[in-house]
Amino acid sequence: MTSIFCGSSLAVFAEENPKKDESPLDLKTLKLADSDYAMPLPGEILSTLKSAKPEAWKQVTAAAQTLDVAADDEASSAILLGASVADCFLAIETKDTALFDKRSDTALEAAKKLGAEQPILDSGKTLKDLVKEGAWMKVVPKLDNLHLETLAAMRKIDDTDSEAITLASGWLRGLYLFSEGLLADYSAEPTLALRQKDLVNHLIIKLSGISDSAKESAQVKALSTALGKLPAALPEAKDATLTKEQVAALNAIAKSAFVK
Amino acid sequence: MNTFFRSRFSKLTGAAAMLSAALLLTATPATASVLGARVCAAVLFDALSSDWYIRDAFNYGLLQRGQSTVLSTTLNAGRTYKVVAGGCEDAFDVDVAVYDESGNLVSRDSDTSPLAVATVSPRWSGTFYVKVTMYQVRPNSGGAAHYVVQYAYQ
Numbered sequence: 001m002t003s004i005f006c007g008s009s010l011a012v013f014a015e016e017n018p019k020k021d022e023s024p025l026d027l028k029t030l031k032l033a034d035s036d037y038a039m040p041l042p043g044e045i046l047s048t049l050k051s052a053k054p055e056a057w058k059q060v061t062a063a064a065q066t067l068d069v070a071a072d073d074e075a076s077s078a079i080l081l082g083a084s085v086a087d088c089f090l091a092i093e094t095k096d097t098a099l100f101d102k103r104s105d106t107a108l109e110a111a112k113k114l115g116a117e118q119p120i121l122d123s124g125k126t127l128k129d130l131v132k133e134g135a136w137m138k139v140v141p142k143l144d145n146l147h148l149e150t151l152a153a154m155r156k157i158d159d160t161d162s163e164a165i166t167l168a169s170g171w172l173r174g175l176y177l178f179s180e181g182l183l184a185d186y187s188a189e190p191t192l193a194l195r196q197k198d199l200v201n202h203l204i205i206k207l208s209g210i211s212d213s214a215k216e217s218a219q220v221k222a223l224s225t226a227l228g229k230l231p232a233a234l235p236e237a238k239d240a241t242l243t244k245e246q247v248a249a250l251n252a253i254a255k256s257a258f259v260k
Numbered sequence: 261m262n263t264f265f266r267s268r269f270s271k272l273t274g275a276a277a278m279l280s281a282a283l284l285l286t287a288t289p290a291t292a293s294v295l296g297a298r299v300c301a302a303v304l305f306d307a308l309s310s311d312w313y314i315r316d317a318f319n320y321g322l323l324q325r326g327q328s329t330v331l332s333t334t335l336n337a338g339r340t341y342k343v344v345a346g347g348c349e350d351a352f353d354v355d356v357a358v359y360d361e362s363g364n365l366v367s368r369d370s371d372t373s374p375l376a377v378a379t380v381s382p383r384w385s386g387t388f389y390v391k392v393t394m395y396q397v398r399p400n401s402g403g404a405a406h407y408v409v410q411y412a413y414q
Contacts, residue, residue, distance in 0.1 A: 025363040038333040144316035192337040198387040238384040
C-alpha cells in the first residue's frame with residue numbers, strides 16, 4: 001500500500017536501512033501489557049450475524065427491549081452504560097430508530113451519573129440527528145467515540161471501577177444478544193465468532209482489579225460470576241463450533257449477568 | 261510505550277482534515293507527533309468506502325529507527341479487517357504485520373511508506389498480534405517517530 005503517501009519529498013539517507021524482518025513472531029518471548037490490547041467494538045460480534053434471517057433479528061431486537069437494571073449507584077450506572085451502548089450497536093445493525101433513541105438516552109443518563117463532561121453528553125444529540133437522517137454508518141464511529149470518551153472521563157477522575165464494569169457489561173450484553181440471534185436461526189458457522197477466550201480473560205483481569213466496595217455490589221457480583229463461567233463454555237479449537245445447546249448455555253450465562 | 265489512549269481532540273474519526281486542523285492548534289510537540297500519525301491513518305480511513313466501520317480507539321507510541329513493538333487484539337471470523345499503522349511527520353517507512361495466535365504471519369505491508377495497511381479476513385475468531393516497525397525515519401527527526409495503530413472492519 002504505497003499509493004497513499006503521508007509526508008513530503010523523498011529523502012536520501014546516509015545510514016543504511018535496517019533489514020526487513022520476515023521471521024515468525026516469537027510468542028514465547030513476547031510480553032504484552034494490558035494496555036497493548038485493543039478491545040473490539042461492542043457491536044463487532046453482532047455484525048457477524050449479518051446473514052441471519054430477519055426472524056433472528058426480530059428475536060434479538062425483542063431481547064434488547066428488556067434491560068432491568070436500576071441505575072441507583074455508580075456500579076449499576078456503569079452496567080447500564082455498557083449494556084445500552086451494546087444495544088445501540090444492535091439498533092445500528094437493524095436500523096431501529098426507536099431502540100436507538102431509547103438506549104442512547106439510557107446511555108447518556110448513565111454517563112452523566114458517572115461524571116461524563118457536557119461536550120460528551122451533547123454529542124448524544126448529534127447521534128440522534130444522524131439516526132434521523134438515516135446516516136447509520138456515520139453513527140458507528142460517533143457512538144464508539146462517545147463510549148470511549150466516557151471511559152476516558154472515568155479514567156480522568158480515577159474511576160477505573162466503572163471503566164472495567166462498563167467494558168464487561170457491554171461485552172456480556174453483546175454476547176447475550178448474539179446468542180439470542182443464534183438461537184432463533186441456528187447455524188454452526190457464526191459460532192466460530194465466539195472463540196474469544198483471551199478477550200474474556202482480559203475482562204476478568206480488569207474486573208478482578210476493581211475496588212472491594214465495587215465488588216460488593218450484587219449486580220457486579222452477577223457480572224463477575226457470569227464472566228467466570230464463560231471460559232469453559234466458549235469454543236477452544238480454531239475451527240470449533242458450538243451446538244445449539246451450547247449456545248443456549250452461553251445465552252443463559254450472559255443473561256444471568258444482568259440482575260436488578 | 262504502547263498506551264491505549266483516547267484522543268480528547270478527535271471528535272470525528274476518519275476525518276483527516278479535522279485532525280489536521282487539530283494538529284495545527286495543538287501546542288505540545290509530543291502530542292502533535294501523535295496527531296500527525298493519526299492524520300496519516302485518517303487519510304486511509306477517508307479513502308475507504310463508506311461501508312467500513314472504524315474502531316475509534318487506537319494504540320500509539322514512539323519508536324526508534326529500526327525498532328518494533330507488538331500489540332494484540334481480538335478479530336472476529338466472518339469480518340474483513342484493515343489494520344492501519346500510520347507514522348507521524350518524522351516517519352519515513354512504517355511497516356505492519358499481523359500474526360495469528362501461533363505466531364504465523366497472516367498479512368503484512370512492508371512497502372516503503374509512512375502508512376502501512378494489512379488486510380485480514382480471519383477464518384476463526386481469536387487473538388491476533390500486530391507488529392509495527394519504524395524502519396526508517398526522516399533526517400533531523402532525532403532518530404525516532406510516533407506511530408498509531410487503528411482498525412477498520414466490514
